[in-house]
Every structure is written in C-alpha cells, then in structure tokens.
Amino acid sequence: MNQTHHYEGLTDAQVLESREQNGTNILTPPQRESLWSKFIDCFSDPLIRILLIALLLSIGISVYQFFWGGAEASVFFEPAGILVAVLLATMVGFFLELSNEKTFQSLNEVNDETLVKVIRNGNVCEVQRKEIVVGDIVLLEIGEEVPADCELLESFNLIMNESSLTGEPQCNKTTDSAHFDKDATYPSNHVLKGTTIIEGYCTAKVIRVGDSTECGKVFKAAQVEEGDPTPLSKKLDWLSKIITTASYIIAGLIIVGRLVVYFVQGDADFGETEGIIAFVKYVLDTIMIAVTLIVVAVPEGLPMSVTLSLAFSMKRLMKQNTLPRTMHSCETMGATSVICTDKTGTLTQNQMKIYDTFFDSLTDQKLTDDNASRLLEECIAMDTSANLDYSNPQKAKTIGSPTEGAVLLWLNDFGIDYRTIRENTEIVDRIPFTTKNKYMATVVKSKVADGNILYVIGAPDILIAHSSISDSDKSKYEAKLAEYQSKAMRTLGFAHLPVADGQKVFDDGKLCINNLQMLGVVAISDPIRPEVPDAIRDCLNAGISVKIVTGDAPGTAKEIGRQLGLWTEKDTDANILLGQDIAEMTDEQLKAVIADVKIISRARPSDKERVVKMLKELDMVVAVTGDGTNDAPALNAADVGLSMGDGTAVAKEASDMTILDNSFSTIASFCSSSWWST
Numbered sequence: 001m002n003q004t005h006h007y008e009g010l011t012d013a014q015v016l017e018s019r020e021q022n023g024t025n026i027l028t029p030p031q032r033e034s035l036w037s038k039f040i041d042c043f044s045d046p047l048i049r050i051l052l053i054a055l056l057l058s059i060g061i062s063v064y065q066f067f068w069g070g071a072e073a074s075v076f077f078e079p080a081g082i083l084v085a086v087l088l089a090t091m092v093g094f095f096l097e098l099s100n101e102k103t104f105q106s107l108n109e110v111n112d113e114t115l116v117k118v119i120r121n122g123n124v125c126e127v128q129r130k131e132i133v134v135g136d137i138v139l140l141e142i143g144e145e146v147p148a149d150c151e152l153l154e155s156f157n158l159i160m161n162e163s164s165l166t167g168e169p170q171c172n173k174t175t176d177s178a179h180f181d182k183d184a185t186y187p188s189n190h191v192l193k194g195t196t197i198i199e200g201y202c203t204a205k206v207i208r209v210g211d212s213t214e215c216g217k218v219f220k221a222a223q224v225e226e227g228d229p230t231p232l233s234k235k236l237d238w239l240s241k242i243i244t245t246a247s248y249i250i251a252g253l254i255i256v257g258r259l260v261v262y263f264v265q266g267d268a269d270f271g272e273t274e275g276i277i278a279f280v281k282y283v284l285d286t287i288m289i290a291v292t293l294i295v296v297a298v299p300e301g302l303p304m305s306v307t308l309s310l311a312f313s314m315k316r317l318m319k320q321n322t323l324p325r326t327m328h329s330c331e332t333m334g335a336t337s338v339i340c341t342d343k344t345g346t347l348t349q350n351q352m353k354i355y356d357t358f359f360d361s362l363t364d365q366k367l368t369d370d371n372a373s374r375l376l377e378e379c380i381a382m383d384t385s386a387n388l389d390y391s392n393p394q395k396a397k398t399i400g401s402p403t404e405g406a407v408l409l410w411l412n413d414f415g416i417d418y419r420t421i422r423e424n425t426e427i428v429d430r431i432p433f434t435t436k437n438k439y440m441a442t443v444v445k446s447k448v449a450d451g452n453i454l455y456v457i458g459a460p461d462i463l464i465a466h467s468s469i470s471d472s473d474k475s476k477y478e479a480k481l482a483e484y485q486s487k488a489m490r491t492l493g494f495a496h497l498p499v500a501d502g503q504k505v506f507d508d509g510k511l512c513i514n515n516l517q518m519l520g521v522v523a524i525s526d527p528i529r530p531e532v533p534d535a536i537r538d539c540l541n542a543g544i545s546v547k548i549v550t551g552d553a554p555g556t557a558k559e560i561g562r563q564l565g566l567w568t569e570k571d572t573d574a575n576i577l578l579g580q581d582i583a584e585m586t587d588e589q590l591k592a593v594i595a596d597v598k599i600i601s602r603a604r605p606s607d608k609e610r611v612v613k614m615l616k617e618l619d620m621v622v623a624v625t626g627d628g629t630n631d632a633p634a635l636n637a638a639d640v641g642l643s644m645g646d647g648t649a650v651a652k653e654a655s656d657m658t659i660l661d662n663s664f665s666t667i668a669s670f671c672s673s674s675w676w677s678t
Contacts (some may be wrong), residue, residue, distance in 0.1 A: 009119035018133040033590030042090035043564040122295035150204035157200035166626040321661040329656035343550040352406040359520030381421035451644035488555035535668035609633035
C-alpha cells in the first residue's frame with residue numbers, strides 16, 4: 001500500500017493520554033443477570049406464584065389434619081405433589097435456558113485481539129484492535145475490517161461493505177469532496193467500525209472508539225432491561241387471575257353459606273364453653289374446606305405442561321439450525337402474525353452471481369471452445385483483481401470485489417480455472433479500476449491470439465462509447481441494458497482490441513482509443529435462495545404477512561420481491577415505502593398505511609425500529625430478522641428478534657434466537673407450522 005504523505009502518528013505517551021480521555025476500543029457488554037436472579041425469575045410466572053400460595057396453604061391443611069384431625073402421614077402427599085410440579089415447571093426451563101445462553105455467548109464472542117496496522121512513533125507497527133485509541137493513524141487494505149470510526153486521510157479506489165451498519169453492501173468512499181455522496185447515510189470520507197473493505201486501501205485517522213462509535217451507539221440503544229410479555233404469558237396471566245378470583249369468590253361463598261346454615265339450624269350456643277369450642281371448631285373446619293377448594297382449583301399440572309411443551313419445542317428448534325435463548329421466544333414464534341425480514345443473506349444468497357448474459361459473438365450464449373469464448377475467458381481472468389477461495393470444495397468464496405467475483409464464479413461453473421490463465425499470461429500494461437473511469441484495462445501478451453490484446457471490463461455504456469460497433473448492434477446492447485436495469489441488475493461490459501507493440505492505448509490514466517470490439521455484457525445480482533419463494537408462500541397461506549425491510553434502492557427491493565412472489569402486478573406505490581417517507585409521517589399516519597406495505601427500502605435503523613413498534617401497537621405479533629448492527633434496535637423492539645448465524649455480535653446480543661443457517665425458510669417453517677400448538 002502506497003502512502004503519499006509521511007505520518008508520525010501518536011507517541012506512547014499520547015496513546016495513554018488518549019485512552020484516558022476517550023476510553024478503550026471495546027463495546028461495553030450489557031450487565032449480565034446473576035445466576036441467582038435468573039433462578040428467582042423462574043418463579044415470576046403468575047401460575048407458579050399461585051402454586052406457591054397453594055403449596056403453603058396445602059402444607060397448613062396437612063399439618064392441621066395430621067396433628068389435630070387424626071389423619072395419617074399420607075395427607076402430606078398433596079403438598080409434596082405441588083412441590084414437585086413447581087420444581088419441574090421451573091427447573092427444566094432454568095437449566096435448558098442456562099445451557100443455551102452459554103452456547104449463545106460462545107457464538108457471540110468478538111475477537112478484539114485481531115492485529116491492526118497503525119503508525120506510532122513514526123513507525124508502522126501492529127497492535128490489537130482493542131488497543132486502538134482516538135488519534136491513531138491506521139492502514140487498511142482489501143478484506144480488512146475497520147477497527148473504529150475513522151476519517152480518511154488518503155484512499156485509493158476505496159469501496160466499502162457497509163451492510164452490517166447501513167444495509168449497503170457496496171459504497172464508495174473518498175477524500176475528494178467533489179465526489180462526496182450527499183445522500184449517503186454517513187459522510188463519504190468516513191469509514192466506520194465493523195465495516196469491511198472490499199476494494200482499494202486507505203490511511204485513516206481514528207475519531208471515535210468503543211461505545212462512542214456509530215456501532216457502539218446502536219448497541220447501547222438496543223439494550224433494554226425488560227421485554228414485553230409474550231402472547232402465551234398474557235393468556236396465562238389472564239387465566240391465573242380468573243382462577244384466583246373464582247376460587248376466592250367460591251371459597252367466600254362456602255364460608256358465608258356454612259355460617260348461615262350453622263346459625264339457621266340453631267346450633268350456635270355461646271353460653272357454654274362447649275358451645276364456643278364447637279363453634280370455633282366449626283369455623284376452622286369451614287376455613288379448611290374453603291382453603292382446600294382454593295388448592296384444588298389450582299391446576300398444578302398446567303405450568304409443568306406448558307414448560308415441558310416449550311422445552312420440547314426448544315429442543316426441536318436446536319435440531320433445526322436454531323439457537324433460542326429463552327423458552328418463551330419459542331412460543332412467540334408460533335404466534336407471529338407479521339415478519340419484517342432483511343434482504344441480504346436471509347432472502348438472498350449474499351453472493352453476487354451472473355443472472356443473465358448477452359454475448360452476441362458466442363454460440364447459444366455459452367462458453368465453447370471457439371476463439372471468441374477463449375478471448376472472453378482470458379479477458380475475465382486478466383482484467384479482474386478479485387480471487388476465489390477454494391478452501392471449501394463445495395462452494396468457492398469471493399475475495400475482493402463482489403462484482404468481479406461474480407464473473408470468476410461464472411467461469412468456475414464451466415470448469416475454467418482463472419488462476420491457470422493468470423499465471424501463464426504476461427501483462428504488458430494496465431490501468432486499475434477506479435470509480436472515476438468505471439473500467440479496468442489491461443494489455444497482455446495473449447495466449448489466444450498472436451500478439452498483444454487490450455482487454456477492458458467496466459460499465460457497458462462507457463465501453464460502448466469507446467467501441468466501433470454499428471448502430472444496429474448498439475441498439476441491441478441498449479435494449480438489453482434497459483431490460484437489466486428495469487430489474488435493478490448491475491451490469492458489466494467486456495471488450496477487447498488487438499494492439500501492436502508500442503501502440504499507445506493509455507494516456508494520463510485513461511483509454512485514448514475508440515475502436516474497441518465488444519464481447520458482450522452480463523447482468524449481475526445477488527440471487528434469491530431457492531427455497532425462499534415456497535417459504536414466503538407458506539407464510540402467506542398461514543395468514544402471516546411478510547415485509548421486506550432493506551437499505552437497498554426501491555428498484556432492487558421490488559425485483560427481489562417479484563422473484564419471491566411477494567410483489568405482484570396488483571401492487572402499487574401504496575405497497576412500498578422509503579425510509580424518508582417514514583421519517584416524514586406521524587405515528588398515526590404510519591399506522592394507517594403500514595399494514596398494507598410489503599417493502600420498505602432505503603430504511604435506516606430508526607425506521608425499522610419505528611415500523612416494528614407501530615405494528616405492535618396494531619396488536620400484531622412481530623418477528624424481525626437481521627444480521628447487521630443496524631438491525632439491533634428493531635431486533636430488540638420486536639416480540640421475537642431473529643439474528644443470523646454469521647451476523648454481527650451487536651445483532652445477536654439484541655435478538656431472542658439465532659438462525660444458524662441464515663435462511664428465511666427455517667424461520668417460515670417455525671412460524672407457519674402447526675406443531676407449536678401440540
């Protein structure tokens with residue numbers, strides 16, 4: 001990585017001073033509930049409390065009957081049974097949730113010991129991420145995660161993946177104020193903690209660390225002590241009140257009735273000691289009958305049945321790629337009436353791939369052994385800087401630009417190894433891709449044809465402008481590009497040109513020729529998961545509405561909705577909202593329209609959280625999916641928050657359960673299945 005300026009960085013003394021003033025680069029974890037507090041919470045259920053009262057009353061009755069009523073020791077079987085019911089209803093859930101919490105914490109560990117390149121005392125050195133302080137100068141390259149909020153000092157072709165914070169999988173960053181994006185969520189010359197570099201490199205100055213970062217602010221905002229009661233707990237609370245009220249009323253009537261009978265029959269004789277003793281014994285017997293009725297009225301088996309049912313549900317979830325943190329989150333899933341889902345990684349595969357191709361010179365639009373195909377293979381291999389990670393034989397992974405990775409994956413699908421071509425082809429000259437040029441151009445000593453060939457990959461409209469194609473061919477390309485753009489696809493063009501030794505093709509970092517020969521164009525998208533359309537349909541058939549909440553553009557969100565079967569020809573602008581629209585609406589206005597909305601695009605963290613709260617005010621049971629830091633407030637506000645297995649630590653901390661396979665179909669099967677009620 002080249003630097004054009006010399007930086008001294010902080011001295012050791014300045015590092016200590018900065019850490020003292022601005023804190024450490026660690027997100028303060030939420031205060032964990034003690035083991036004793038968790039145990040006491042097990043007895044907070046209304047029915048359990050009734051059982052505890054019934055247990056005390058039952059013990060009193062048994063003691064009275066054993067010592068003064070002449071009963072045998074078997075009278076203690078009743079309180080013993082209630083005690084066993086209480087212990088089963090509480091201990092099963094306690095130990096199961098305790099075990100899952102330990103597993104959850106191990107999944108949620110953040111590696112704050114990752115080494116980061118910094119400049120200190122005038123030298124480049126490596127320090128642990130948690131040791132970064134405000135004022136540090138950090139050096140970041142492709143594939144690295146930003147350790148703290150930073151302001152750019154230098155950058156080259158810097159493209160960031162901000163999906164964890166804003167939902168944007170790809171955004172440009174620069175120090176050139178002329179190219180700042182005014183509509184960007186965060187300044188174009190800032191890179192934020194938790195985001196990653198997918199292309200280029202930079203030198204940046206740390207401006208915020210730890211809890212003060214944007215990531216830290218969202219994390220802190222998502223921490224709430226008490227959650228809303230679940231649908232089942234509301235029903236059980238209602239049932240406990242009914243049981244308590246009814247048993248007390250009946251017990252009171254029994255006491256009044258027996259006293260009336262006692263006085264009506266004329267058994268009352270308070271003139272003699274024996275009469276007073278008889279009355280007291282009668283009253284005590286009456287109270288015992290009333291108390292016994294109260295004890296009998298309490299369904300001691302119900303809490304145990306509920307607990308065991310939820311425990312079995314929890315175990316079943318764990319076998320199906322899900323890690324629930326609490327048992328009650330399981331039953332809430334079964335009561336869900338609306339799912340607010342993010343797009344990337346949940347509905348889609350989170351990997352850019354070739355959606356369609358238009359190669360006018362290729363037979364049947366497929367790679368064959370002809371010369372045009374070999375030219376295209378060489379063009380892709382030599383005019384890209386991305387790579388594929390083959391460590392997993394089942395699925396190659398893109399390293400570098402997702403767009404370039406998509407065409408490499410496409411080659412790989414045909415059994416063509418780009419590495420072989422790169423390693424055996426000599427580069428003569430090259431212009432790297434820049435956001436200003438919007439293309440990459442490379443001159444190579446071709447293995448396909450004798451002599452040098454110039455290959456260019458980039459924005460199709462730029463390549464067409466530098467080409468010599470006919471008007472009719474140009475019309476074909478324009479029609480095809482319009483088709484792709486109507487579906488919110490990214491497009492990439494390929495061109496080549498044989499050049500003579502010493503021929504000038506570059507001037508001042510740009511192409512200086514206008515006779516390129518077009519090879520074709522491709523449409524690139526993040527494809528939907530194959531199983532998701534059926535899952536969406538199952539949810540809709542079960543009466544569960546689905547809303548896509550994404551930071552992407554409206555066109556992209558609509559196209560994904562169309563492919564999933566969620567967005568149909570009958571849908572209009574009334575079925576889609578922008579984050580800006582939500583910000584401008586009052587709560588009443590939002591509640592009036594939100595039920596009919598299917599897609600919310602350009603959504604910010606606060607927008608998603610507000611939507612969830614409005615849906616809950618409409619008496620809907622809301623499930624929210626998310627994998628990024630930006631999803632944490634909504635995950636926490638939902639009735640049940642569902643984080644993804646490869647999501648950020650902040651998202652997992654705010655969620656009620658983690659979907660280990662990241663798939664919406666897993667979520668849909670839980671919400672729409674009938675086994676929850678069994």
